[in-house]
Amino acid sequence: MGTRFASDRGLTTRMVVTMFLLGLLYVVFIGVLIVLGVRALSVLVIAGGLLFVQYFLSDRIALFAMHGREVSPQEAPELHGMIDRLCALADMPKPRVAIADSDVPNAFATGRNQKKAVVCVTTGILRRLEPQELEGVLSHELSHVAHRDVAVMTIASFLGIVAGLMTRFALYAGLGGRRNGNQGGVPVGLIILLVSVIVYAISFLLTRALSRYRELAADRAGALLTQRPSALASALVKITGDMARIPTQDLREAAPFNAFYFAPAAAPGQTLANLFSTHPPLERRLAQLSDISRQLGRG
Amino acid sequence: MGWLDALLGRSKPVKPNLDALFALPSAAVTLQAATGLVPTGLGSVAFRAAEGGAFATLERDVKELLGERVEESRDSYGYTWLLVRREPDALGDLVTELHAVNSSLESAGFGLSLLCSLVSFRSEGDGRRLAVVYLYKRGTFYPFAPLAAQRRDNALELQVRGALEGELPLEKDLGRWFPVWGAPGL
Numbered sequence: 001m002g003t004r005f006a007s008d009r010g011l012t013t014r015m016v017v018t019m020f021l022l023g024l025l026y027v028v029f030i031g032v033l034i035v036l037g038v039r040a041l042s043v044l045v046i047a048g049g050l051l052f053v054q055y056f057l058s059d060r061i062a063l064f065a066m067h068g069r070e071v072s073p074q075e076a077p078e079l080h081g082m083i084d085r086l087c088a089l090a091d092m093p094k095p096r097v098a099i100a101d102s103d104v105p106n107a108f109a110t111g112r113n114q115k116k117a118v119v120c121v122t123t124g125i126l127r128r129l130e131p132q133e134l135e136g137v138l139s140h141e142l143s144h145v146a147h148r149d150v151a152v153m154t155i156a157s158f159l160g161i162v163a164g165l166m167t168r169f170a171l172y173a174g175l176g177g178r179r180n181g182n183q184g185g186v187p188v189g190l191i192i193l194l195v196s197v198i199v200y201a202i203s204f205l206l207t208r209a210l211s212r213y214r215e216l217a218a219d220r221a222g223a224l225l226t227q228r229p230s231a232l233a234s235a236l237v238k239i240t241g242d243m244a245r246i247p248t249q250d251l252r253e254a255a256p257f258n259a260f261y262f263a264p265a266a267a268p269g270q271t272l273a274n275l276f277s278t279h280p281p282l283e284r285r286l287a288q289l290s291d292i293s294r295q296l297g298r299g
Numbered sequence: 300m301g302w303l304d305a306l307l308g309r310s311k312p313v314k315p316n317l318d319a320l321f322a323l324p325s326a327a328v329t330l331q332a333a334t335g336l337v338p339t340g341l342g343s344v345a346f347r348a349a350e351g352g353a354f355a356t357l358e359r360d361v362k363e364l365l366g367e368r369v370e371e372s373r374d375s376y377g378y379t380w381l382l383v384r385r386e387p388d389a390l391g392d393l394v395t396e397l398h399a400v401n402s403s404l405e406s407a408g409f410g411l412s413l414l415c416s417l418v419s420f421r422s423e424g425d426g427r428r429l430a431v432v433y434l435y436k437r438g439t440f441y442p443f444a445p446l447a448a449q450r451r452d453n454a455l456e457l458q459v460r461g462a463l464e465g466e467l468p469l470e471k472d473l474g475r476w477f478p479v480w481g482a483p484g485l
Binding site: 011012015016019077078081082084085087088089090091093094131132135146147148149152213214217218221224225226227228229230231293296297298 | 354
């Protein structure tokens, strides 16, 4: 006996292509660095260190930055009960549960694996959403945990960190030292700078694309888990509609953590092209959810 | 979920395991011998109603099939419970009925919606209550003994775990013994 849920081939394919391109870019970049004979190793070590810290402390960093506080089942019985049931439906270990005291309606999941995972919701989202909608949001976050999105996105952004560091490295060291080197040829520092900038730009776009695909995948998995895509859709509409009206100061503070958010806090530059955003546009997410709803309703 | 599914952002729905329920009647005998808890003849199935017409039709069919024998209720978390009543000594009958509900849900493609099933027990002397809860997605059982004011009788639960060890596949991860306060049939 099958289920009614077909996986989205197109989405998977796009995700694989994006990951492949990122990997390819990575190989080419390292190759160029080695050919140019720069101190690539030291840069890699620095970037690796950063990645390591980010990877292993992701749960604590995010919770600390958002002032999230872990809550016990006695403190938040409703929230815990909801997550208990969703975990039993999905057959996954229960993550820790935290609440952040902020009026920005949002939720995020962090932690490098299922055991270390934390699901955090803000008091703003608890206040605004109906239980059904909140459950949709929680199942979206649990899907992030199940898909190990923190690990995937941290590793995917590694290249961006390396390229960014190389750009600075080349600016300070490479360009400054060119007079001592070969007078005739193109300075090595300049080449490194150019290559790094290009690599950085491409990897930035690819990582963002990957992030958007993973958001769609989490929406999909979340809707399949609760079997109520419409509740998730209505939560999305409520949150994104609400968020445009929140004062910007709070939002800027929240901006660096957008990648793990349920819906990104609306930054001042709302007109930024979709290409640069970590989350797919609302219409795209709603369209996917209504497709799933249609699949469910078919007798 | 395998690493490949994680990498590709796919969730494979977990298939429910329905047959383990039939081990309950013989386990109940062991339970009574070890702890004095006897079946109350109440059992229930919890599932999530999916949105859309397909599920509504199915739900109606299931209710027609079971007729007056089940009572439907909805809890505050949005799950639907079907409560089945039988004579306390007809546990085998009760389990068969619960299985009928499950298999009709599953054969219509809504196996995903099944959350848990429970059969309740009571101790005649001191009035202690216990539910043996079955998790479909894990294929495991665990005991749940509610006390007043949303507390759990952990001592009784652990005692029951000891008694049922060889009889039923028990949930090893204590973190998944989630409480079902106020569940119908408790």
